[in-house]
Amino acid sequence: MQQYVAHPQPKSPCSTCHLREFCLPQDLSESEVARVEALFGPRHALKRGDFLFRSGDRFAALYAVHTGFLKTQILHEDGREHITGFQMAGDIIGMDAINSATHACDAIALEDCDICELPYEQLETLSRELPSLQRHLHRLMSREIVRDQQVMMLLGSMRAEERLASFLLDLSERFAARGYSASQFQLRMSREEIGSHLGLKLETVSRAFSHFQEGGLIDIHVRSVHLLDLNGLHDCMHRPR
């Protein structure tokens, strides 16, 4: 784990980016896309373990994940840490920092990443001229609020296996939305990191995986997951007691 040092990359145009639908509103004209693109900062290359930013860092930009996987975590005073989320291609990171102008969490690469920098001041300025960009920004923040509240619900009212099923199905949907398989993928995070996100200990996560395996719901070998029964997983999310 080391502090990230900037490695500016040549920009690649949003106009041809396969993630354009995630980062930009749908209804921008080509010239408007060019205006947005013009304000983007450098592309950053992160190695596994690098920090994109740290809690307390001054806020200047949002970040769009172009490739790779990251986690965001917050730390207690007493050292306990909680992973607030995992981000993949197309996700926007850093909106928690807008309020205080200071990042409220650490963002750490779980594998090598390419990250687009979106300087925030300029984004605000341009969004006053492009209503659909403004709307898009609002929707991104709102979606983050909804996601966080769903995690709250998960943590507050689900048991261990429900949480893990919910987690797997969320990953599955997000991979599918990006054109990857909804049923087969590699986990980029350890059992301990999954546990930290779901409010469980790593052993509990491991046991729940094994139990899903026995039940024929998934086929898992360390970090390779194959979801065999999506409906079954979904059902198991809603079985109280």
Next chain:
Amino acid sequence: MQQYVAHPQPKSPCSTCHLREFCLPQDLSESEVARVEALFGPRHALKRGDFLFRSGDRFAALYAVHTGFLKTQILHEDGREHITGFQMAGDIIGMDAINSATHACDAIALEDCDICELPYEQLETLSRELPSLQRHLHRLMSREIVRDQQVMMLLGSMRAEERLASFLLDLSERFAARGYSASQFQLRMSREEIGSHLGLKLETVSRAFSHFQEGGLIDIHVRSVHLLDLNGLHDCMHRPR
């Protein structure tokens, strides 16, 4: 619990509202304040138990609490519910709905409330002309994200008494920010509702209160709370094991 039926009230001007610093940016001129005020919808009077909106309702406006106390809750398919937050005077409700144009939770009055309606389309339009309003809106959403992530951390990594201490201190701060006593207040919610928010059963909440009482940290009688030792409560938030 009944569906809310509109009882439009005469508007009262933001310019003299004691909550102005919560709803509006600090640096608006009087004429700008008047422009914001002009787009506000009617004031709504809610009785205890009334819904301000329900999950699934079409989104049209944000709501600012003028007086009273509310809860927002989301429901599982299986009927379990989770209270995502409690809102008091000065708080803005409904930002979770911006993304999908549909409310993602129920908002229910815990006591009689007066609520200001802020039509969202007009707010977006005006915020393109008033950068400080735009900035304010962004900060409100960002603050909501941070708050939600702090609750996630609470649910994911704190034990029962830590959660409750954290909850009491949060209420305390929010009352203090509104000019009320930081150490003495009335709880507007039941033990069950506290539990639903904190991921605990009502009996556990009750026992934790009793334990704080025995320890001399608080003096509580049903819903009247007196925080006797804020430092002690704070310490107890960060004692793992």
Next chain:
DNA sequence: ATGTCAGTTTGATATATATCAAAAACCGTG
């Protein structure tokens, strides 16, 4: 190939909180 180390799995046991139950206190209402 071999050794090392981190990550994972599995087992045995401990513990925090849930559950079940009953009494007590409180609140609105007639």
Next chain:
DNA sequence: CACGGTTTTTGATATATATCAAACTGACAT
């Protein structure tokens, strides 16, 4: 002021998950 219903408190017990511990696996470096 008494009544009935709801909320709160407290106790006894059950249970899900944490904790402790050890073996196993896979990845990487030598």
